[in-house]
Amino acid sequence: MRTVRFEPDAAWEHALAYPDCPCHLLLVAEDGGDIVGWCRAFPGDAGEAAVTVGLGLRPSHRDQGIGTAMLRQALDWARRVGCRQARLTTREDNARAIHVFQRCGFRVAGRADDGLLSMTCDLVDLGFPEQGGRS
Numbered sequence: 001m002r003t004v005r006f007e008p009d010a011a012w013e014h015a016l017a018y019p020d021c022p023c024h025l026l027l028v029a030e031d032g033g034d035i036v037g038w039c040r041a042f043p044g045d046a047g048e049a050a051v052t053v054g055l056g057l058r059p060s061h062r063d064q065g066i067g068t069a070m071l072r073q074a075l076d077w078a079r080r081v082g083c084r085q086a087r088l089t090t091r092e093d094n095a096r097a098i099h100v101f102q103r104c105g106f107r108v109a110g111r112a113d114d115g116l117l118s119m120t121c122d123l124v125d126l127g128f129p130e131q132g133g134r135s
C-alpha cells in the first residue's frame with residue numbers, strides 16, 4: 001500500500017512502530033497474500049473517548065463490500081474499548097466514501113472551504129440498523 005503521497009504523522013509513526021499497542025487498531029485486507037486495503041482507528045486527543053478513522057482499498061478491490069466490512073469492524077472495536085465517538089474527514093465530492101460512511105452511521109458534522117467534510121459517528125448506540133452492502 002505504498003504511496004508517494006503518504007507522510008506519516010505522529011499517530012502513524014506510533015502505530016507503525018508499535019502495531020500491537022492496544023490504543024489503536026490497524027486492519028489490512030489481503031487477497032492471495034497481497035495487501036489490498038487498510039483501515040485505521042487512532043485515538044483522539046488525550047482524555048477524549050474518541051477515535052479518528054480512515055481507510056482505503058486498491059482500485060481493483062473497491063465496490064466489493066470490503067471497505068464497509070473493515071469500517072464496521074473498526075467501529076465495533078472502538079465501541080468495545082469504550083470510545084463514544086468516531087471521526088473522519090473526506091472530500092465532499094467523494095460520493096462513494098460518503099455513501100459507505102453514512103451507511104456505517106456517520107453524519108456530516110461540518111464543511112470546510114477547502115472541500116473537506118467532517119463526519120462523526122456516535123458509537124454509544126451503534127447497532128448498524130441499515131445493514132446494506134455485501135460485507
Ligand SMILES: CC(C)(COP(=O)(O)OP(=O)(O)OC[C@H]1O[C@@H](n2cnc3c(N)ncnc32)[C@H](O)[C@@H]1OP(=O)(O)O)[C@@H](O)C(=O)NCCC(=O)NCCS
Nearest residue numbers: 055056057062063064065066067068090095096097099133
Ligand atoms: C471509499 C472506499 C474505502 C469504500 O470501500 P469499498 O470497499 O469500495 O466500499 P463498499 O464496496 O463497501 O461499498 C461501496 C458502496 O458505494 C457505492 N458507490 C460506488 N460508487 C459510488 C458513487 N460514485 N456514488 C455513490 N455511491 C457509490 C456502491 O454502490 C456501494 O454501495 P451499495 O453496497 O449500497 O451498492 C474505497 O472505495 C476506497 O478506497 N476509495 C478510495 C480511497 C478513499 O476514498 N478513501 C476514503 C477517504 S477518507
